[in-house]
Amino acid sequence: MLKQDLVLIGNGMAGVRTLEEILKLDPERYNITVFGEEPYGNYNRMMLSPVLASEKTIAEIMLNDEQWYVDNNITLHKGKKIDAIDRAKQIVTASDGTQAHYDRLILATGSMPFMLPLPGADKEGVIAFRDIKDVDTMLDATKSYPKAVVIGGGLLGLEAAYGLMKQGMEVTVVHLGATLMDRQLDTNASQLLQKSLEERGMKFLMQHSSAEILGDKRVSGLKFNDGTEAEADLLVMAVGIKPNIALAQSCGLHCERGIVVNDTMQTYDPKIYAMGECVQHRGIAYGLVAPLFEQAKVAANHLVEYGIASYTGSVTSTKLKVTGIELFSAGDFIGNDSTEEIVFKDEANGTYKKIVLADNRIQGAVLYGDTVDGSWYFQLMKDGTDVSAFRDTLLFGQAHLGDSGHNPETRVATLSDDAEICGCNGVCKGEIVKAISVNKLFTLDEVRAHTKASASCGSCTGLVESLLAHTVGGEYSATPSSKPLCGCTDATHDQVREGIIKGQLKTMPEVRSSFQWRQPDGCPSCRSALNYYLLCAWPNEYVDDAQSRFINERAHGNIQKDGTYSVVPRMFGGMCTAQDLRSIADVADKYEVPTMKVTGGQRIDMFGIKKEQLPAVWKDLTDAGFVSGHAYGKSMRTVKTCVGSEWCRFGTQDSTGLGVQLEELTWGSWMPHKFKLAVSGCPRNCAEATIKDFGVVCVDSGYEIHIAGNGGIKVRVTDLLCKISTEAEVLEYCGAFCQLYREDAHYLERTAPWVERVGLEKIKQAVVEDAEQRKALNKRFLESQVKAQVDPWKERAEGVANLEFTPIKVNAGAVV
Amino acid sequence: MNQWIEITLLKDIPVLGSRIVETEDANIAVFRGSDDQVYAVKDACPHKQGPLSQGIMHDGTVTCPLHNWKINLTNGEAQGPDSGCVNVYPIKVEDGQVFLKLQSEEPEV
Numbered sequence A: 001m002l003k004q005d006l007v008l009i010g011n012g013m014a015g016v017r018t019l020e021e022i023l024k025l026d027p028e029r030y031n032i033t034v035f036g037e038e039p040y041g042n043y044n045r046m047m048l049s050p051v052l053a054s055e056k057t058i059a060e061i062m063l064n065d066e067q068w069y070v071d072n073n074i075t076l077h078k079g080k081k082i083d084a085i086d087r088a089k090q091i092v093t094a095s096d097g098t099q100a101h102y103d104r105l106i107l108a109t110g111s112m113p114f115m116l117p118l119p120g121a122d123k124e125g126v127i128a129f130r131d132i133k134d135v136d137t138m139l140d141a142t143k144s145y146p147k148a149v150v151i152g153g154g155l156l157g158l159e160a161a162y163g164l165m166k167q168g169m170e171v172t173v174v175h176l177g178a179t180l181m182d183r184q185l186d187t188n189a190s191q192l193l194q195k196s197l198e199e200r201g202m203k204f205l206m207q208h209s210s211a212e213i214l215g216d217k218r219v220s221g222l223k224f225n226d227g228t229e230a231e232a233d234l235l236v237m238a239v240g241i242k243p244n245i246a247l248a249q250s251c252g253l254h255c256e257r258g259i260v261v262n263d264t265m266q267t268y269d270p271k272i273y274a275m276g277e278c279v280q281h282r283g284i285a286y287g288l289v290a291p292l293f294e295q296a297k298v299a300a301n302h303l304v305e306y307g308i309a310s311y312t313g314s315v316t317s318t319k320l321k322v323t324g325i326e327l328f329s330a331g332d333f334i335g336n337d338s339t340e341e342i343v344f345k346d347e348a349n350g351t352y353k354k355i356v357l358a359d360n361r362i363q364g365a366v367l368y369g370d371t372v373d374g375s376w377y378f379q380l381m382k383d384g385t386d387v388s389a390f391r392d393t394l395l396f397g398q399a400h401l402g403d404s405g406h407n408p409e410t411r412v413a414t415l416s417d418d419a420e421i422c423g424c425n426g427v428c429k430g431e432i433v434k435a436i437s438v439n440k441l442f443t444l445d446e447v448r449a450h451t452k453a454s455a456s457c458g459s460c461t462g463l464v465e466s467l468l469a470h471t472v473g474g475e476y477s478a479t480p481s482s483k484p485l486c487g488c489t490d491a492t493h494d495q496v497r498e499g500i501i502k503g504q505l506k507t508m509p510e511v512r513s514s515f516q517w518r519q520p521d522g523c524p525s526c527r528s529a530l531n532y533y534l535l536c537a538w539p540n541e542y543v544d545d546a547q548s549r550f551i552n553e554r555a556h557g558n559i560q561k562d563g564t565y566s567v568v569p570r571m572f573g574g575m576c577t578a579q580d581l582r583s584i585a586d587v588a589d590k591y592e593v594p595t596m597k598v599t600g601g602q603r604i605d606m607f608g609i610k611k612e613q614l615p616a617v618w619k620d621l622t623d624a625g626f627v628s629g630h631a632y633g634k635s636m637r638t639v640k641t642c643v644g645s646e647w648c649r650f651g652t653q654d655s656t657g658l659g660v661q662l663e664e665l666t667w668g669s670w671m672p673h674k675f676k677l678a679v680s681g682c683p684r685n686c687a688e689a690t691i692k693d694f695g696v697v698c699v700d701s702g703y704e705i706h707i708a709g710n711g712g713i714k715v716r717v718t719d720l721l722c723k724i725s726t727e728a729e730v731l732e733y734c735g736a737f738c739q740l741y742r743e744d745a746h747y748l749e750r751t752a753p754w755v756e757r758v759g760l761e762k763i764k765q766a767v768v769e770d771a772e773q774r775k776a777l778n779k780r781f782l783e784s785q786v787k788a789q790v791d792p793w794k795e796r797a798e799g800v801a802n803l804e805f806t807p808i809k810v811n812a813g814a815v816v
Numbered sequence B: 001m002n003q004w005i006e007i008t009l010l011k012d013i014p015v016l017g018s019r020i021v022e023t024e025d026a027n028i029a030v031f032r033g034s035d036d037q038v039y040a041v042k043d044a045c046p047h048k049q050g051p052l053s054q055g056i057m058h059d060g061t062v063t064c065p066l067h068n069w070k071i072n073l074t075n076g077e078a079q080g081p082d083s084g085c086v087n088v089y090p091i092k093v094e095d096g097q098v099f100l101k102l103q104s105e106e107p108e109v
């Protein structure tokens, strides 16, 4: 069949998504030509808000760059606006005269920001928030002007105001109504939102109606109907959008508020399809992407002549993309005489939930502060599920249906497979889980690349991460032990560890050949894991492989985003002398260290050190008596201590002294992941021992040993392992616990998930109940420490691995 | 600068490791594979200019230390779902001595 000509007018989100759907179904059907008024490839318009807030770059929000058009044989006319459509000849003409013939035409011209017709609206510095150009204008203004006013307290206005505020401007939001986002939120939620934005420094003028824009050439202020004024060097209007229908009207297509389409997204001219914000379907013009993407699917289905899809309208939900503010709304959340409400409000905590029910079916919901269950309520609402069976616990969320706890990971576990996770792209839980397990995905970016989930507005990122953690975490998977170590092999962590010991495998190539690795060199994941497993199994024989270590461990510092390093000297138990501080200060002066900081681990971090300088910096620190703090390694990190009995009026034992002893015992040890300790002098627990991998809480009668806490991404409070009575015992239990963790856990598994996986009983058995085993474990730990407690900095200051730190200089001119 | 420049001995580049060559205006990362094949690319990841020389090298590829993009060292292309490209420079080994040309194989775009 001869290829037909397909022309798309409008290189935006809806139009290009339609092309993607067409290419998926039948890539050979059309010669495709695209006209876009904006001079770019296709970008994610929603992400302009994070770009304005400097949380993303333009490069990061491109959905399809120009290469994509080339790869798919699509002719792209960017920066060209279509002025005329000749429906009789089936030809479109751009303002520069470029023409194209079509057999099928797609209109996806989006919408135009609505500009209030105020006197002075044509002044410089008065803009809308719609495209890259607007964002550039705003970012420029933030450099030279201090004050901005945003008219409109809706989604778009607040995102603009937040972005400008993050850029350092003083921002006032002017709103006609009495509450923010009045179309998406009820009064309670609006007030919480306003309060939290005010706390961040945003100013509001509510119930203010604008009368005139002041200024000469450039805007200088805004005057209101009541005669008052507000100063502004930048005025952003975000009061609404109207479908962009001028082109469609000019060629006689039937339009009302938008271009009128039927359930197949066809306009009144059967050769012309339309979708996106420019259309009106069953009386509704949508302004969010989820419906547009559904429309795109249907249109594509008809354009490739499958003819089976139909679009019957969308139920939409709303989220706000302001970092740190969780907000969700859907459906009819106001209610009326025939509906009931269930409400939860905890003002101090900033949490508010309201669900509107009619006949025990959800009609709408507003959530503020805690939105994890938004997608569940949305699903129940769309499905019209009768909730009477669990109505009394509905507000506590889906997790409450079982007794699965409250962390997000287990909460996503209870979602059904058809629960929608990503509203923008309509991706369900089942699809994501399948992609993760079939394609062995491990990172958020991979999930985005494969499913598009969380690739648009990003507000479901948390849910997708929880799903990922849950799916690959090994805790839930039906066959947890069958997860391969990485893509290079089918062998699991446990099989490899066992094989190393049983088969006396002592080098990486031996391991790789005995387990039939698919990549000869392995990959960064398995190389660093194997290096650790071999080191742990053969502490006296195995020669560490620097090239299999992540750069931080190879250079013994943390790589920074600009390629420099940070250096953290160890301060045992957080204790230091005036001389120690003076020596660090001298080093900082000598090497002109740009930034210093007291870390969360009770010691001092020096930032911005160039790699070539590292050996010299270390030499000076070593000479002053410091050793490396291993702040960069999968290794023992810090021992946090509190003041203790020496000074504190509540202290029961010498927590600092014990902390120093523990750090002297454990420093230098390589571990499956980082390992942190703490000793608190009494149950007030100032050293936060109950969120550490190994924590000691001193009490009058001795020492409580707490294990497997984590204060990071997912906070986990420790389990109490046992109570013992002497310092010597604490040291022995600590050595034994470290060694058990070192020998048993998977690489990159911290103690918290490890203990959850193998069970506290196993640890108690080995470390507490079986004294023989405890002693044996501790003995192996002490043996491994003999070789491990060599200061890597001292070695390198003395010339070990010096090539690593010596660039090759050539004077042959510049590279070209 | 279209001539071969002597830069270092092969043995002074660690196997599956790298060295940095500093020139007047930019750094070049020189890698050595497990088969002694050598590669030279500009030391700046196409993603956010991460120093590729500091990444882990494996089978003709390097994984950037900052956000784990994988860059093919033969053609400079990012692999997998990522897209981007880094300049590649001609490099050869003769009698254990490594030579480099500072003229990139493809003009910068």
Ligand code: SRM
Pocket: A558, A559, A560, A566, A568, A597, A598, A599, A600, A601, A602, A603, A605, A629, A630, A631, A632, A637, A638, A640, A674, A676, A691, A709, A710, A711, A712, A713, A714, A750
């Ligand atoms: C420097 C420091 C922040 C500070 O200025 O206080 C810090 C800095 C980093 N932390 Fe941290 N963490 C620091 C204390 C903490 C703490 C608090 C503590 O130790 O008391 C935590 C929570 C406690 C915990 O670990 O349970 C913490 C939880 C994390 C996590 C999450 C770990 C988790 O299991 O969830 C990461 C990410 C990771 O390890 O993968 C991380 C990763 C990082 C990295 C290494 C990010 C990276 O990969 O580049 C940061 C390096 C910055 C740099 O360039 O130097 N950092 N980090 C702290 C160093 C302490 C020290 O003296 O060694």
Ligand SMILES: Cc1cc2nc3c(=O)[nH]c(=O)nc-3n(C[C@H](O)[C@H](O)[C@H](O)COP(=O)(O)OP(=O)(O)OC[C@H]3O[C@@H](n4cnc5c(N)ncnc54)[C@H](O)[C@@H]3O)c2cc1C
Pocket: A009, A010, A011, A012, A013, A014, A015, A035, A036, A037, A038, A045, A046, A047, A048, A049, A080, A081, A082, A083, A108, A109, A110, A111, A129, A130, A131, A156, A159, A244, A247, A275, A276, A277, A278, A286, A287, A288, A289, A290, A292, A319, A321, A424, A457
């Ligand atoms: C800052 C911001 C944040 C947003 N956040 C969210 C969010 O969090 N969630 C959400 O669901 N939605 C959000 N939206 C809305 C969402 O971006 C839009 O619904 C979506 O982009 C509309 O897609 P579209 O293809 O219909 O229109 P557009 O993406 O606007 O594309 C239309 C394109 O057609 C071009 N065009 C118009 N006329 C012509 C012509 N005659 N010739 C050639 N080209 C023409 C335009 O230049 C434009 O590039 C946000 C919008 C903005 C501006």
Ligand code: SF4
Pocket: none
């Ligand atoms: S919390 Fe830790 S990892 Fe995150 S920015 Fe701060 S130091 Fe870096």
Ligand code: FES
Pocket: B045, B046, B047, B048, B049, B050, B064, B065, B066, B067, B068, B069
């Ligand atoms: S800079 Fe290389 S992956 Fe980000």
